[in-house]
Amino acid sequence: MKKKKSLERIVFASESEFPLMPMSLGTMHYNRTGAWRNIKPVIDLDKCIQCGICWKFCPDVAILIQDEWPVVDYDYCKGCGICAEECPSKCIAMVEEKK
Amino acid sequence: MKKVIMGNHALSWGAQLGRAQVIAAYPITPQTQVVELLSEMCASQALNAKFIKVESEHSAMAACLGASLAGARTFTATSSQGLALMHELLHWASGGRLPVVMGNINRAMAPGWSIWTDQNDSLSQRDTGWMQYYCASNQEVLDTTIQAFKVSEALAIPSMVILDAFALSHTYEVVDIPDQDKVDKYLPPFRPKLRLSSDDPHAFGGLTSPEHYYELRYKLQKDMERAPALIEETGREYEKMFGRRLGLAEDYQCSDAEILFITSATAGYTARVAVDALRAEGIKAGNLRLRVFRPFPFDKVREVARRAGRVAVVDRNLSWGCHGIFYQEVKSALYGHTDGLPVTGYVAGLGGRDITPETFKEIARDALSRKKNEPAEEIVWIGVKR
Amino acid sequence: MIEIRFHGRGGQGTVMASKILADAIAKDGKYVQAYPEFGVERRGAPVFAFIRIDDKPIYDKSKIYTPDHVVVLEPTLVEALDLTEGLKPGGTILINTDKKPGDFKQYAKFKVAVVDATGIAIKNKLGTLAAPIINTAISGAVVKIFRLARLESLFDSIREAISLSPEDNVRAAQEAFERVVTGNGAKK
Numbered sequence: 001m002k003k004k005k006s007l008e009r010i011v012f013a014s015e016s017e018f019p020l021m022p023m024s025l026g027t028m029h030y031n032r033t034g035a036w037r038n039i040k041p042v043i044d045l046d047k048c049i050q051c052g053i054c055w056k057f058c059p060d061v062a063i064l065i066q067d068e069w070p071v072v073d074y075d076y077c078k079g080c081g082i083c084a085e086e087c088p089s090k091c092i093a094m095v096e097e098k099k
Numbered sequence: 100m101k102k103v104i105m106g107n108h109a110l111s112w113g114a115q116l117g118r119a120q121v122i123a124a125y126p127i128t129p130q131t132q133v134v135e136l137l138s139e140m141c142a143s144q145a146l147n148a149k150f151i152k153v154e155s156e157h158s159a160m161a162a163c164l165g166a167s168l169a170g171a172r173t174f175t176a177t178s179s180q181g182l183a184l185m186h187e188l189l190h191w192a193s194g195g196r197l198p199v200v201m202g203n204i205n206r207a208m209a210p211g212w213s214i215w216t217d218q219n220d221s222l223s224q225r226d227t228g229w230m231q232y233y234c235a236s237n238q239e240v241l242d243t244t245i246q247a248f249k250v251s252e253a254l255a256i257p258s259m260v261i262l263d264a265f266a267l268s269h270t271y272e273v274v275d276i277p278d279q280d281k282v283d284k285y286l287p288p289f290r291p292k293l294r295l296s297s298d299d300p301h302a303f304g305g306l307t308s309p310e311h312y313y314e315l316r317y318k319l320q321k322d323m324e325r326a327p328a329l330i331e332e333t334g335r336e337y338e339k340m341f342g343r344r345l346g347l348a349e350d351y352q353c354s355d356a357e358i359l360f361i362t363s364a365t366a367g368y369t370a371r372v373a374v375d376a377l378r379a380e381g382i383k384a385g386n387l388r389l390r391v392f393r394p395f396p397f398d399k400v401r402e403v404a405r406r407a408g409r410v411a412v413v414d415r416n417l418s419w420g421c422h423g424i425f426y427q428e429v430k431s432a433l434y435g436h437t438d439g440l441p442v443t444g445y446v447a448g449l450g451g452r453d454i455t456p457e458t459f460k461e462i463a464r465d466a467l468s469r470k471k472n473e474p475a476e477e478i479v480w481i482g483v484k485r
Numbered sequence: 486m487i488e489i490r491f492h493g494r495g496g497q498g499t500v501m502a503s504k505i506l507a508d509a510i511a512k513d514g515k516y517v518q519a520y521p522e523f524g525v526e527r528r529g530a531p532v533f534a535f536i537r538i539d540d541k542p543i544y545d546k547s548k549i550y551t552p553d554h555v556v557v558l559e560p561t562l563v564e565a566l567d568l569t570e571g572l573k574p575g576g577t578i579l580i581n582t583d584k585k586p587g588d589f590k591q592y593a594k595f596k597v598a599v600v601d602a603t604g605i606a607i608k609n610k611l612g613t614l615a616a617p618i619i620n621t622a623i624s625g626a627v628v629k630i631f632r633l634a635r636l637e638s639l640f641d642s643i644r645e646a647i648s649l650s651p652e653d654n655v656r657a658a659q660e661a662f663e664r665v666v667t668g669n670g671a672k673k
Contacts, residue, residue, distance in 0.1 A: 015314040020255055021196045021293055022307045022315050027300040103507045103517065235546070266546050270520040271504055273511045365546035372545045455547035 033060070037079035039094045041072055047091035054083035054092060100276045106267035109237040109274055110176060110202040110260065111136035113244025115146045116282040117200070119174035120289075123151035123162035125181060128214045129264045130204045133176040156181035160188035160199075167197040168303060170294040172248060176202035178264065179220040180209060186224065189257075193228025193319060195304050198251035198258075198289070200244065201229075205364065205415075206264040207450045215451020216264040218364070218416035222392075222424045228319060230258035230326060231393040233363040235349075237272040239390075242345055245277075246333050249286050253329060254322045264451065266365040277341050285340050326394045347396040349388045350403050352378065356385025358463050359407035361400070361429055363389050366415055366447075366454045373459030383408075384463055395428055401436045404429070409441045411466045413459075415448040422478055441471050447481040458482065486539040488549045489631065492568055493558035496528035498620035501646065502558065503534035505624050508642035509634035510538055518543045531566060538633055554631055557581060558602070558623055569595060577667065579630055581623055586668025593669070600626040600665035602657075609657040611650070621647065625658030626665035636662055 010025060012018050024031070041063075043054070054070050055063045062077035063070050084092040104112070110133045114122065122141070124134045140146035149166075153159045156177050163173040177185065182203055192199050207217035221231060232247065234240045240262050247258040262268055295303070307315065331346050338344040351371050353359060358377075362370045367388030377384040387403045389396065404410055412430075414423025421427060426444030433442060445462050448454040458481055469475055493499030500521045507519035515538055522533035535549045551571045557580045562568060569578055569592060577596040580589070583604060586597035602622035612618035621643050628639050639658055644651045 012311070012314070015317050018311070018314045018318060019293065020318065022194070022304050022311070023293065024302040024305060028302055029300075101511060103504065103511045103519070263546075265520070270518060270546075271507050272518055272543075273516060368544040369546045453548050455550075456545065458547075 032075045034062075034073075034075045034077050037074075037077060037097055039079045039081065039096055040074065040077060041079070041081070041083050041092045042095050043070055043072065044091040044093070045069060047089050049089050049091075051088060053086050053088060057082050057086045100278075101273055102276055103271050104237060104274050104276075105132060105269055105271050106234075106237045106240050106262050107132035107204070107269070108136050109240035110244055110262070111140065112274075112276055113241045113260070114174040114200075114202075115140050116241075116277060116279060117174070117245050117248045117286060118172065118283075118288070119146070119148050119200075120171040121149050121151065121163065121166035121173045122175060123153050123159045123166070123173070124175045124177070125153055125156045125159045127156070127178050127181040129206060129268045130176045130178045130181075130202070132268075133202055133204075137174075156184040157188060160185040160192065163199045163201075164188060164191055164195065164197055167192075167199050168195065168295050170289065170291055170296075172252075172289040173199045174201070175199065176204070178204040179206035182220050182224060183208065186227070189224055189227035189229060191304070192257040194316070196255035196319070198248070198255055198291075200247045200251055200257070201259050202240075202244070203259045203261045204264050204268045205261055211450075213450050214264060216266055216415070217449050217451065218414070218424075219449075221259060221261050222416045222418075224259075225393055225424070228256065228323070229393065230256055230323075230391070232258065232260050232391055233367075233389065234260065234262045234267065235365050235368045235388060235390075237267065237270070237274050238343065239345060240267065241274055241276065242337065242341070242343055243390075245282060245286060246330075246337055246345065248289075250326065250329055250333050252289055252291075254326060255291070256319070256322060256326070261364070263365045275341075275343075281340055285337065323394045327391070327396055327398070330391055345390065347389070347391045347399045348403070349390060351386045351388070352383075353385040353387055353403050354406060355383055356406070357383040357408035358385070358466050359404060359410050360384065360386045360459060360462065361389065361404070361410060361412040361425065362386060363392065363425060364415070366413060369454055369456060370413070370459050373456040373463070376456055377460065377463055382463060382467070384459075389425065392425070392428075395432065397432045400429055400432045404433055404440065404442075405437045407440065409443070409466050409469075409471070411443050411445055411462050413445045413447060413454075413462060415446075415454065417446050417449065417478070441466075441469065441475070443469065443475040443479060445479045445481055452482055486537060486543065486545075487554070487631070487633070488552045489536045489538075489554045489556060489627075490549060490552040490571075491534040491536075491556045491558065492562050492566065493532050493534075493620075494528075494562070495530045495532045496616075497532070497558055498618055499532045499558055500534050502556075502620035502624050502627075503536050505621065505639070505642045505646050506627060506633060507536060508645065509624075509628065509638040510536075512638040512641060513634045515540055515634075516543050531562060552576065554579065556623065556627055558619060560603075563589075577630060579623070579626060579665070581619055586666065596667055596669060598626070598630045598665055598667040600661045602626065602661055605657050605660045605664070609653045609660075611653055611657055621654035622657040622661040625661035628658075629662045629665050630667060
């Protein structure tokens with residue numbers, strides 16, 4: 001899917017090196033916020049009615065529709081649980097991450 | 100083209116000539132005419148701007164921030180309660196280095212509910228990192244709006260163009276409206292280096308640790324410190340093209356003043372009438388009208404005040420529990436530079452109470468009656484019914 | 486510098502009259518400042534408008550307390566308010582009325598000018614019989630009595646400001662200009 005990029009630790013020695021605005025130096029592609037998760041959504045596709053609500057409600061655009069079925073993008077899903085809360089057929093379980 | 104227009108419309112014309120691209124505003128007395136005329140200009144396509152109707156002033160500023168970050172020249176207008184509602188986002192505009200230009204009609208803060216003029220609304224926001232221009236005529240409002248876009252975009256710092264409720268907002272005066280072609284030569288399109296872009300994606304304004312926040316804010320202050328010289332330079336360029344000069348302050352009869360008024364906004368013009376009347380009576384009065392309050396024009400204040408016999412700072416505002424705001428800042432600017440010069444702080448005209456030439460005569464009499472070596476610490480209230 | 490105060494009722498076009506006059510004055514190259522009474526407005530309530538005119542830039546931004554002249558668009562205000570409050574001695578009060586200057590004994594200290602702007606407006610079909618629009622008519626009288634601007638400048642201002650039957654308004658202003666008379670409150 002996405003290229004892995006090693007994050008170098010960037011340190012500015014002087015204020016003159018700082019950018020003008022507070023900003024990320026690269027795109028968020030390389031900041032895989034999925035690492036923040038403690039619980040993750042698991043979708044039971046047998047019970048899924050393909051309504052698209054989980055896709056619509058996800059605040060991080062971390063549920064994608066592939067071949068008309070919802071697929072969780074675990075690189076970015078932060079485990080907020082909104083999809084499980086909103087799913088009308090209650091087919092999404094929030095499961096603890098094994099660390 | 101000369102036209103008789105109200106102060107609010109001078110703001111609209113400034114935004115139109117400045118080719119604002121996104122306008123998001125919420126109505127509030129006495130600003131409504133600014134936005135009414137702008138929406139007519141957008142509808143008739145005299146102005147090619149996207150007009151976003153929002154449900155509150157907080158949303159208005161939020162929309163302006165997003166648009167500015169996307170690279171659009173943005174404009175909005177508000178007053179008192181509306182300005183207060185935007186407060187947290189005012190910090191966002193300056194910290195985010197977004198050159199939004201906003202018209203603010205100085206209106207007294209409630210309660211009591213008031214629609215009349217008073218400077219507490221804009222001065223309450225003096226710490227938010229916005230440049231502040233206080234205007235005394237409709238011509239100045241129009242000229243300042245155009246200049247504000249130029250200075251803000253050069254420094255990436257937002258600015259407020261401020262005018263008194265009714266005394267300027269609803270007062271009709273003759274204004275020379277410049278030609279669009281000439282304004283286009285003076286004010287090039289907005290082309291920020293950093294902006295929201297899918298070609299070069301970044302996220303802006305996110306979590307910033309103590310390792311980085313400090314230097315980002317240091318840079319904001321350093322750029323603000325470049326503003327006084329840039330404002331003067333931009334003003335000189337404007338004079339070359341349009342024949343009208345505006346700078347950090349306007350001094351009138353200050354070279355030999357026994358009593359120097361330091362004023363702002365329309366009171367700063369009424370003071371001139373008093374200066375003439377006092378001089379006719381043999382009292383050498385002078386008036387320094389501060390046009391720019393943020394960044395504070397330290398050098399200009401020191402240069403003019405040091406020639407005066409006494410200084411009377413006249414505030415149409417008050418920081419409760421302390422003193423008039425222009426007074427506090429003038430006094431602090433003069434400390435160590437003009438020791439021995441008596442500076443007294445006067446408060447007048449809160450909530451739209453009229454400030455007349457008589458007000459200034461009373462101030463002059465009071466200032467001149469005080470002993471020079473007795474510093475006047477207390478607020479001198481003018482016009483309070485006791 | 487000349488200062489003039491206008492009296493009318495909300496919805497009559499008092500403020501518009503002051504704006505049209507300000508435009509005309511500006512066309513003649515003079516400096517002008519015009520403003521309404523600062524407050525919440527509603528139809529039918531007494532309304533004030535003010536004009537300052539000068540040959541040099543006007544720096545006084547305070548309110549007008551002692552006008553040189555007063556203009557009254559609504560004759561019923563004569564009974565309701567002290568219309569000459571603050572009016573400088575020797576000043577003129579111009580009233581929209583079909584009466585004569587001598588009928589205004591209460592204004593004996595001042596010059597009184599009268600013009601039947603209501604009649605002129607009705608004749609030129611401005612507004613309705615119940616609510617005639619008299620502001621353009623009275624502006625013609627103002628220009629004659631106070632010599633604030635050239636009549637041609639006033640006509641141009643009227644044409645720019647009024648999109649509905651501008652020429653009827655211009656005619657009304659012309660008539661008022663010709664028919665206004667000045668007298669003294671004490672004499673007939």
